[in-house]
Amino acid sequence: MESDMENGADTKSTKSQSWLARLQQDVTLTHADIPILACCSVSGICDSVAFSGANVFVSMQTGNTLFLALGTAGIPADEPKLWIKCLASMASFWLGCFVFSRISRLLGPLRKSSLALLFLMQGSLICVAAALAQTNTAPTFGQTFVGTDRATSIHGLEDDMFVCLPIALLAFQFGGQIVVSRALGFNEVPTTVLTSVYCDLFSDPKILAPLGENVKRNRRAAAVVLFICGGIVGGHLQRSAGGMSAALWLGCGIKLVIGLAWLLWKGKEVSNEKK
Template sequence: MDSDLENTHPPEKPRGWVATLGRDVDLAFADVPLLASCFVSGVCESITLTAASVFVSMQTGNTLYLALGAAQIPVDQPLLWLRCLASMSSFWAGCLVFSHGARLLGPRRKLSLSLSFALQSALVCAAAALSQSGVVPTFAQRLLGDQTPADRAAVVLRRENDAMVVVPIVLLAFQFGGQIVASRSLGFNEVPTNVLTSVYCDLLSDPKILAPPRENPKRNRRVAAVLLLAAGGLTGGFLQRSAAGMSAALWVAAAVKMGIAVAWLPWKVKEEEPQGEKR
């Protein structure tokens, strides 16, 4: 009996990426998905600024617009403050919900990160569907390069009288709360993914700004964040000028987010410390 017990081996742990979903991701190259998120921020902001004159990820501008709204400025957009408030409150809610979800599942676990970005993608898809269907006309614009001043004035008037315009704003702002939570959870504070003011300051005040690429990875990330956010804005702008329109830009943003969600699944996991070495 004793020999049988001695020869009994513990069952082997299941192998494969499915078995590692509950493990923390290895942080090597984990900044790449966050840098891709900077591109998404640029795309979405280019759409909402044109369609609704509000931000959905950079909330500093919305805070100022809200303050100006109290003084009834600008006079031709009396409801701008309301759209800004919708964006801000949705962003706050997104930060709250995604941060609690991350703590519940584990902020750096593969499953947690994948679910977070999958949900973000779904919300952008919903906004893109509203844009493509024409349910929210100001988010369904295309060929903007051909608009006359009269056409633009008509768009502004329609926007001020359309309550549905806040729906895509709410969807996009909420998911951007999840995006910045992921950035903070992974510890890449130099890539906030949605604002560049602090990035510019940190970049230009870096004493090693001219160091070789391998010697200053934080500088590299900051530069990449600036370039990718600008590239996203440029992409969104050109798509708005094309026949594809705003909806195409939002579908591109949703596809990038879903690509990030899928990429987390087979991601290399952090090596566990051997039991004997833990203190």
């Protein structure tokens, strides 16, 4: 009886150790572009919310850079504090790139545990932003029925600089998103910008090649489509009773699912020589 109990305990211990060991494996890159492409839809969702609510972007930083420059001339005249929100987004994005890249290198950029942690962190940050919107703590992001006759009034919210908090949270995690896409080697899908994707897509000499002969072209095209789809979904959710917070919750859910998926991802087999 005692022997059976000991054997059972040993089996559980072995399984636990085996699972922890698998988490230390590097992921195989087969189909690893799918989670990265899914991130493009999250970028579209969150940018649609940020632009509707605060006239800034949280993933695409080129527009923010221009708005920051225009702010030195007092443009736009009806939004004198726009440059502050742009700077908050840009600085948070920079910080996100810095922090997530350090964590990635420290834990191993391709490790299952590392990728899971980084995406769960990103999802959690969007979750906090969504909660701030849902509770009207950041009322600019708490609007519903946007663009309709039933739209929540935002009169007087233009000067609510607390909106910088959800902007910073979203931009920070998008810095981490692009770091991960680069770490996985999918440079053709930066996930947070489309200008370079458009250039690479339409200047590709093999743009008309059959579907199975140009994988990078396929990824670029999918990135554009998914970003647009994310923006469309985000826009329609904002026009609903769920409002902006519903769009952010969706983005949060996608990131958390990706994070959990990395835990179950197939790991690279370690050769006997390396062992």
